[in-house]
Amino acid sequence: MPGVTDAEIARVFRAEHGRAVAALVRAFGDIDLAEESVQDAFAVAVARWPADGLPPSPAGWIVTTARRRAIDRIRREKARAGKHAEAARLHESGNTAGAADGEETVVPDDRLRLIFTCCHPALAPAARVALTLRLLGGLTTAEIARAFLVPETTMAQRLVRAKGKIRDARIPYRVPDPGELPARLGSVLAVVYLVFTEGHTAAGGGRLVRDDLCAEAIRLARLLAELMPDEPEILGLLALLLLADARRPARTNADGDLVPLAEQDRRLWDRDRIAEGQALVRRCLRLGRPGPYQIQAAIAAVHSDALTVETTDWRQVVALYDQLLVVAPTPVTALHRAVAVAEVDGPAAGLALVDALDLDRYHLFHAVRADLLGRLGRIPEAVAAYDAALARTANAAERGFLRRRRAELS
Structure with missing residues (x-):
């Protein structure tokens, strides 16, 4: 109408x-x-x-x-x-x-077909993910830049170069042969994961969560699992997305304000999604080929087992992050491990690990520092860290949460 x-x-x-x-x-x-x-x-x-x-x-x-x-x-x-x-x-x-007429296909969805074809080996891995996010998810250049922790101008140039490479190299848009699919899988999983990440905590706007992107990422992960049911990393990614999405009802209050994990009402978590995610984690364990997404799913499963933050098995979480750092040694992984270490060995131990990281552009780096500094009673430094975090996020729900935490210190 x-x-x-x-x-x-x-x-x-x-x-x-x-x-x-x-x-x-x-x-x-x-x-x-x-x-x-x-x-x-x-x-x-x-x-x-x-x-x-x-x-x-x-x-x-x-x-x-x-x-x-x-x-x-x-x-x-x-x-x-x-x-x-x-x-x-x-x-x-x-x-x-x-x-x-008569085209043979092993990918049952146009969007999955485009993901696989955008993930052509001739393109740099980062370009494959960025281009697919732009085309499939409809994310803006600014949103993709935040997901990659790079300036917007850098991402714009990356997208232009990727399109130019496709044009100049005459890369065909076709369904990959079954033998080619495993080689393309890493970039495809990264695409799905980053689409979910943008939905789980939106880069900008007034809402913390973008339900449409979370749903699309989970849908794509399910299709991948149907397409390649014996690939444990696909199952691990699907488990990770389900376990993270299960917390969605408790991540904001009635006013749309962000509620951190430690303060969430865990009775609101989606137990059906948790059960499905945990079953997938157990299935991955039986396959015996661990990878980054499976380990992250295992970490999420530990959190989902705890009825309260106090009963979380933080030592197991640290041990799993130790494994994750072996197979995927990234600064963001190290940051999350530092948060778990702070729960086991205290905020000073966690802060020492955080301060060794080079993540100045990442707002959560400064938010974690602010929390640890506040717990240590170093109030002026904590306030400055909250200011740094506020300067690096455009999401209104996150900004509101950071302002409230900063005000509590003041």
Whole structure:
């Protein structure tokens, strides 16, 4: 009905951007054409839907409009004259997926197909993840930059280079052969994980959580598990996402304010998701091929076992982080381990580990320092650390929490 708001259009954008881009990439084989045409379609939606109302099928409307815009672009570009006949044929046939007759596929979803094809070995690993987040998740360059802890200008250049590499190397947009899938898996899992991370704690905006991105990441992880059921890292990732998402009802209060893990009402945690996640962790253990996502899922399982923060087996958490640092030695992993060490050996021991890390751009680094400094009674330093954390996050819920903690010290 008429009266569609910008917020409703934005929700459609988040839900359907990846599906539309994937459909057009499959149809036309041109990443820039697909992305630009989908953006055009949403621009038309912004102009028309407030007066005309939401169409019966917003997703179909967006894909159809984007396809028409793509065909118009092809017709206008003389350099692409050779593609005119193909575009017209696809348009007339109404084949929105654009697959060739009789195409064999092992990926049952256009978006998964696009994830795998974006994760081509010719692209740098970071570029694969960034490009797929841009196309599938519809994340802005700024959001992706925050996920990677790099400046926005750096991420913009990375995306441009990735698209240029695809164009210049004539990288095909096709379904990988079954033998190629394992080599692409690491980047694909990183994509799904970062989509969930952005949903779990949004880089910006007024809400802590973006439900649509969490749901999309879990959906993609489930599809991967169906596609490659004997890959333990896929099962580990799905378990990790389920166990983290199980805490979602307790992560904010009625006013939308952030509630930290130690203060959450654990009766609100989703026990069905916890049971499914823990069952997946046990299944991973039986496979006997541990990896980073499986270990992180095991850590989440330890937290989900504890009815209170005081009964958490922090020594087991530290031991699991020790294993994680062997297989994935990152500064962020070391930061999380330091938090667990502080629970076992005290805040001074945790702070010593935190201060040895080079994570100045990461707001949680400063937030952890602030908490540990406050517990040690070093109030002016804690206040300064909270200020540093506030300067490095754009999420309103996180900013509100940090301000409250800072005010309690003052």
